Structures are given as structure tokens and as C-alpha cells.
């Protein structure tokens with residue numbers, strides 16, 4: 001029962017992803033093809049292998065600001081409805097093939113208006129791509145449901161406009177809002193009016209906080225802005241001390257986050273690449289899991305961080321010896337924390353996630369079964 005899950009079991013396990021950037025997950029071949037189709041000649045590499053290597057250099061960035069520089073060239077080729085829709089469709093297919101059954105994928109529509117697309121056209125292209133990609137994945141035997149989060153960029157001042165866009169499209173597949181981009185120097189209260197508007201509209205939102213900046217950013221996100229979840233939130237550990245007997249003492253903010261069951265959208269590999277933590281083995285996710293914070297596991301940027309949900313789970317299994325029970329715990333935490341209606345979350349937990357893990361656990365008794373990527377009800 002407590003056997004170490006194999007790479008194949010991890011891939012087949014139903015997984016839930018709450019924090020993944022659309023412009024951080026393009027296939028290198030697609031970057032190359034879109035650049036060629038659109039006459040985009042600013043790419044610093046040609047050919048998909050070199051393009052992959054160029055983006056993978058983000059893993060050496062060491063700071064959030066440097067890590068973010070690589071997005072210029074994914075966004076650079078996402079300036080037409082066709083390109084955006086293709087990127088979204090491939091994202092859905094790639095996630096589904098990796099065993100992700102529910103994902104919230106985020107994007108900042110304001111980044112795709114350089115050649116004249118309107119914000120509405122960008123959102124519609126993203127939604128169209130996810131619809132097509134999910135249908136294609138289903139035909140290939142992999143079922144996935146995807147919700148969209150719209151980001152505003154924190155260094156710009158368009159949060160209110162993007163918040164209104166979120167409300168406008170909330171019955172069409174947009175499930176929430178976020179702010180992204182450099183954190184230091186751009187506190188979430190700069191966008192306070194947008195968050196107050198979203199709260200009045202009963203709209204869900206998360207905030208990137210506690211990644212490139214520390215506790216004040218987390219505190220503002222929760223206590224001023226009212227974030228339902230924290231993107232990363234990793235620096236909440238700065239509010240945890242250890243007594244001489246080794247027991248953890250939570251400060252008031254860390255206690256609040258745990259008591260309120262505020263989900264932490266943790267992205268271990270990305271945190272290493274931005275210099276937020278030194279290595280996955282030293283990532284505070286293990287401590288926070290032990291202390292029973294509501295921890296979830298995520299990819300952030302599959303291209304820049306050279307990762308997938310299976311890779312993230314694989315790293316955690318290697319570093320901390322996690323079992324299928326642990327992976328199920330992270331997955332159920334994520335599903336509970338999603339921005340879709342409660343009854344739908346429950347159905348995914350009871351009809352897809354728990355049976356999927358039970359089937360994998362039964363392999364310890366009966367041996368491996370044929371690929372059984374779980375069917376959605």
C-alpha cells in the first residue's frame with residue numbers, strides 16, 4: 001500500500017492543476033511554427049530544439065524578474081486569434097495526456113493586443129482553443145475539464161478592466177481572476193479597487209503572493225484584497241518558527257492562512273528557478289504538508305520550468321518519499337480549492353479522483369491494469 005509510486009502510475013493518476021500559465025506552456029515546435037507563419041523575427045533561436053533550450057535557460061534565472069523575461073517571445077507569437085486558440089488547444093491536449101482531469105489555466109489578455117486584437121477577442125480565442133483541445137483529448141481517451149483565470153499584470157494599471165472582463169465571461173468558461181508579474185515594488189493593494197469590485201460581484205480570485213516578495217505581500221493579498229487562494233505563498237514559512245524541542249510555532253498570519261484553509265498554489269520547480277527556494281528537496285512544501293496547510297502542487301510554466309504535473313509529483317516522491325495517498329491528498333486539496341461550483345468539485349473528487357487512486361492502489365494487490373485514465377462522469 002505504501003509502495004513508492006512508479007513514474008507510470010504517477011502519469012496515470014488523476015491530477016488537478018490550479019496554477020499554470022498559458023503563455024508559459026507552449027510547445028517549442030509551436031513557437032517555431034507560429035513565428036514563421038506570422039513573420040515574427042525576434043526569436044533568439046531557430047528550430048524547436050534550440051528554442052526549447054533557450055526557454056529552458058529560465059531554469060537558471062535565479063530571480064523572478066529574470067525568469068519573467070522569457071515570456072516576451074511566447075507572448076510575441078500569441079498575437080492572433082488563430083495562434084492563441086492553437087496554443088490553448090495544445091495546452092488542453094498536453095495536460096490531458098499527462099493525466100490532468102481538471103485544470104485552471106491563466107493568461108493575461110492585455111499581453112495579446114499588440115497587433116490590434118481586442119480583450120474580448122483574446123478571451124474568446126482562449127476559450128475556443130480549450131473547447132477544441134478538450135474535445136480532441138476526449139476523442140483520444142483523455143478527459144479534462146478546464147477553467148480559465150484572467151490575469152492582470154501588476155506593473156500595469158489595468159486590473160479593474162480585466163476584472164470586468166472576468167465578470168463578463170464568467171458564464172462562458174472564465175472562473176476567476178489573478179494578478180501576475182513582478183511582485184517586489186508592485187503590492188497587491190495597487191489593484192485594490194479591482195478586488196473590491198470582484199468581491200461585490202461574488203467573483204473568485206487568487207493572487208500571486210509570497211514568491212518574489214515576503215509576508216507583507218501575503219498579508220495584503222489576504223487581509224486587504226480578500227484573496228481566496230495564494231499563488232505560491234511559499235514565503236508564509238517566514239512566519240513559522242521552531243521551538244527548541246523542534247515543534248513549529250505559527251505566527252498570526254501563518255495561523256490565519258492555515259485556520260482559514262487558504263489554499264497554497266505551490267510550484268516547486270518554478271520556485272527553484274526564480275531563486276525563491278534553493279532546491280526541491282529543501283522546498284517548504286514538505287513542512288507545510290506536515291503542518292496540514294491546504295497545500296496544492298502545480299506547474300506554473302511548463303515550458304520555462306521544463307515540467308509537467310507528473311514531473312512535479314515525481315520530484316516530490318523522490319525528495320520526500322510520498323506515497324499514492326500523499327498524491328491523492330494534494331489532488332483532493334486542489335479539487336476542493338477550485339473555482340467551479342461546489343457540487344461539480346465534489347463530483348470530480350468522488351467520481352474521478354478517489355476511484356482513480358483506488359484503482360492504482362489495487363495494483364499492489366492485483367498487478368498493473370491497462371491504461372485506465374479515469375472517465376469523467
Ligand SMILES: O=c1[nH]cnc2c1ncn2[C@H]1C[C@H](O)[C@@H](CO)O1
Nearest residue numbers: 021023071106107108151180181208
Ligand atoms: O511565477 C510567476 N510569478 C509572477 N508572474 C508570473 C509567473 N509566471 C508567469 N508569470 C507572468 C508572465 C506571464 O506573461 C503572465 C501571464 O500568464 O504571468
Ligand SMILES: [Zn+2]
Nearest residue numbers: 021208231300
Ligand atoms: Zn504563476
